[in-house]
Structures are given as C-alpha cells and as structure tokens.
Amino acid sequence: MARFTAFLDASVLYPAAIRDILLELAVGDLYFAKWSNRVHDEWIHAVLRNRTDLTRDQLERTRRLMNAHVRDALVIDFEPLIDGLSLSDRDDRHVLAAAIKGRADLIVTANLKDFPSSALERWDIEALHPDEFLRHQFHLRQPAFLNAVRTVRMRLKKPPRSALDYLDTLRQHGLLATASEIEPFSQFI
Incomplete structure (x- = not known):
C-alpha cells in the first residue's frame, strides 16, 4: 500500500x-x-x-x-x-x-x-x-488507524478519557470530520 x-x-x-x-x-x-x-x-x-x-x-x-x-x-x-x-x-x-x-x-x-x-x-x-489528512488516513487503513487512536487515548492518564471524551477532545481541536468518521467505531478506540 x-x-x-x-x-x-x-x-x-x-x-x-x-x-x-x-x-x-x-x-x-x-x-x-x-x-x-x-x-x-x-x-x-x-x-x-x-x-x-x-x-x-x-x-x-x-x-x-x-x-x-x-x-x-x-x-x-x-x-x-x-x-x-x-x-x-x-x-x-x-x-x-x-x-x-x-x-x-x-x-x-x-x-x-x-x-x-x-x-x-x-x-x-x-x-x-489535519482534519482532512486524518480522515484520509482513516479511510486508507481503518483497523490500523483505530488501533493508533486507541493507543493514544489509553496513554492519557491525567485524566483518563473514555472514547467519547476523547472524540470530544478531537472536536475541540478542530478535527470535526475525523471525530465524526470514527465515532461509529468508538468501541474500538
């Protein structure tokens, strides 16, 4: 690829x-x-x-x-x-x-x-x-992308974040399309 x-x-x-x-x-x-x-x-x-x-x-x-x-x-x-x-x-x-x-x-x-x-x-x-770039990366290799997002989220300790909290963080940083794309897969992140 x-x-x-x-x-x-x-x-x-x-x-x-x-x-x-x-x-x-x-x-x-x-x-x-x-x-x-x-x-x-x-x-x-x-x-x-x-x-x-x-x-x-x-x-x-x-x-x-x-x-x-x-x-x-x-x-x-x-x-x-x-x-x-x-x-x-x-x-x-x-x-x-x-x-x-x-x-x-x-x-x-x-x-x-x-x-x-x-x-x-x-x-x-x-x-x-970055929102467009990340959205493209998600569509190219969904499982690997979701695994990377999970890895990042799991490193957050102060405070820890649920998948939905993490998606809100992405939205707060202007990654609206990316968050929307991966939200249906939130159980994997």
Missing part, C-alpha cells in the same frame, strides 16, 4: 491532541512524517508562551523522542532553498523548503491560507488541514 510523505507544520504539532495522533500514525507506518528543527522551535516556543505549567526541558524531551522514534523524520540542509521560494508569508518559506527537501507529498497545516496551491503545485506538493 502506497504511503504519503507528509511534512508537519508547527500548527499541527502545537496542540498535543493533534500531535499525538499524527505521531502514532507515523510510528505505525501509516504515512511517513517529516519536520525540521525550525518547526520544532516554532511549536515549542508557542507552547511555552501559552502553557506556563510546562517547561522547556519537558518540550525538548518531546522533541528528542519525536526525532528518535519517527524514522527519518528530521529534514536538514533545506536552508539554501528558502530564498528561491515565494509565499505570501515569508516566514513560512522554511516549511515549503523543508517539505521540498524531504520529498513530501503534502504539508499538513492548520494554516491553509499560508500555503496556496498556486505556490505549491510547481513542487507537486499540496497542503491539507
């Missing part, structure tokens, strides 16, 4: 609920995940700004674990591509550069307006919202 290579933008790594499911799917080889240290820096900075209960050491540990457990995810040496790229938000060019260098099929981002198809098509890359 063909798998996509998806470059994960900071906007989908910032919320732990989205990050956890994306990572579990990558660890389970449902798709190939890519990111860069600059993307890590962005999501870590945002979390530290908004979550005073977390420390840089905790988040750096998350970075190390991500890099260690998702095979070949870290994209490096993409910087020479940045200046030759054009996006409406110049600060997002590093994401496209790393996606190109990492041979990504798509960029998973909550900020679709920053990655218009007109700027990406030259590179044969598209941008997808």
